[in-house]
Amino acid sequence: MMRRVLTTFLLSVAVAACVSTSQVSPQTAPVGQAQRPPAAAEAQPPSRPGAAPAAAAPAAATDLTLPHAKDSVKFLALGDMGTGDTPQYEVAKQMVAWRAKFPFDFAIMLGDNLYGSQAPQDFVQKFDAPYKPLLDAGVKFYAALGNHDNQTNRFYKTWNMNGERFYSYTKQNAKFIALDSDYMDPKQLKWLEDELKAAKEDWKIVYFHHPLYSSGGTHGSEVDLRLILEPLFVQYGVNAVYSGHDHIYERIKPQKGIYYFVSGSAGQLRKGDLKRSALTEVGYDQDQSFMLNEIVGDDLYFQAITRTGKTIDSGSLHRQPKPAGAAVQK
Numbered sequence: 001m002m003r004r005v006l007t008t009f010l011l012s013v014a015v016a017a018c019v020s021t022s023q024v025s026p027q028t029a030p031v032g033q034a035q036r037p038p039a040a041a042e043a044q045p046p047s048r049p050g051a052a053p054a055a056a057a058p059a060a061a062t063d064l065t066l067p068h069a070k071d072s073v074k075f076l077a078l079g080d081m082g083t084g085d086t087p088q089y090e091v092a093k094q095m096v097a098w099r100a101k102f103p104f105d106f107a108i109m110l111g112d113n114l115y116g117s118q119a120p121q122d123f124v125q126k127f128d129a130p131y132k133p134l135l136d137a138g139v140k141f142y143a144a145l146g147n148h149d150n151q152t153n154r155f156y157k158t159w160n161m162n163g164e165r166f167y168s169y170t171k172q173n174a175k176f177i178a179l180d181s182d183y184m185d186p187k188q189l190k191w192l193e194d195e196l197k198a199a200k201e202d203w204k205i206v207y208f209h210h211p212l213y214s215s216g217g218t219h220g221s222e223v224d225l226r227l228i229l230e231p232l233f234v235q236y237g238v239n240a241v242y243s244g245h246d247h248i249y250e251r252i253k254p255q256k257g258i259y260y261f262v263s264g265s266a267g268q269l270r271k272g273d274l275k276r277s278a279l280t281e282v283g284y285d286q287d288q289s290f291m292l293n294e295i296v297g298d299d300l301y302f303q304a305i306t307r308t309g310k311t312i313d314s315g316s317l318h319r320q321p322k323p324a325g326a327a328v329q330k
C-alpha cells in the first residue's frame, strides 16, 4: 500500500538509483488530546473468528541472553501490536514474565499501535489492558505512529508523544528519535537533521513504522523513504534503526554500517511472509514476537522472543565509530 507520503517531495529529490533488495537463497536462522479512556478495567481479549487459539500459560522466562548490567539502558521494542486479540495478550504476558528477569523501564512502540476502531474503549482493550502490569510497574511507552494509527493518537498521554508526530528523548548515553513515517515532510526532515546534528550522546537510535530494509513479502523495503532518510543516518552516525509494518521479525545485515531491525509482530502475524533475502541476517515468521534490548557502554544487546517464550535471535552489536564532524560529548 502506498503511504500518503512525500510523493511530491520525492519527485524533486529522489533521483538516486534504487538499492537492490534482490533475494537469494535462504539462510539458516539460529534459532491527546485523544481522549484518555476510562481507567483500564480488567478487559479480556474478545473471542474473534480466526483468532489464534489461546496458548497455554506463558512459559516462564528463561534463558536471558542479555547481560542485565547495573545501570544499563534496558528497553522493550514492540510493533504492530494493537489488535486487542488473544495473541497480543499472550505476547504481553511474555513481556511481563521476562521483565521479572530483565526489568526494562521503557518501551519503544513501532507503530500500528491500534488497529480498527480507535475509540476510548479501544485504547483500553488494545493497549491499557494487555500492558497493565507493565504500566502499573512504571514502564514508560514512547510511541511512533503507523499507518493504522489515527494521527490524533499522538495526544494520548500514556504514549509520551506530547502531541508531537516526531520527537526525541535521552536515556543515559543514548538518544532516541521517534519519527512519523506516514508523513515524511520537509518540516520533519529539517527537524531530524537538526536533532542528529546536535546530538552528543554516544548512541543514536531512530525508530518509525515503515522499514527502510525488510524482506517481508507483503511490504518489503520502503525504498522511497530510504532515499531521503538513509543519507542523514549515514552523515550523522545513526547506530540502530527499529521499524515494524511487516508482521515478522528480521535482523538486517548492516547497511552502510547501520543496524536495522524489523519487529512488527507483537500482535499481528503474517506466517510465512518472510522472504529471506540478501538483507536477512536472521528472520522469523512463525509466531508473534517482541524484542528486549540493552545498551551497555559501547554495545547494544538484543533478544527476540516469541509469544510462547522461545528465543529466536540474540546477540550484540558494537557501536560504530562516529563520523567525522559529529557532535562530541562534552
Ligand SMILES: [Fe+2]
Residues within 6 Å of the ligand: 111, 112, 146, 147, 148, 209, 244, 245, 246
Ligand atoms: Fe503498518
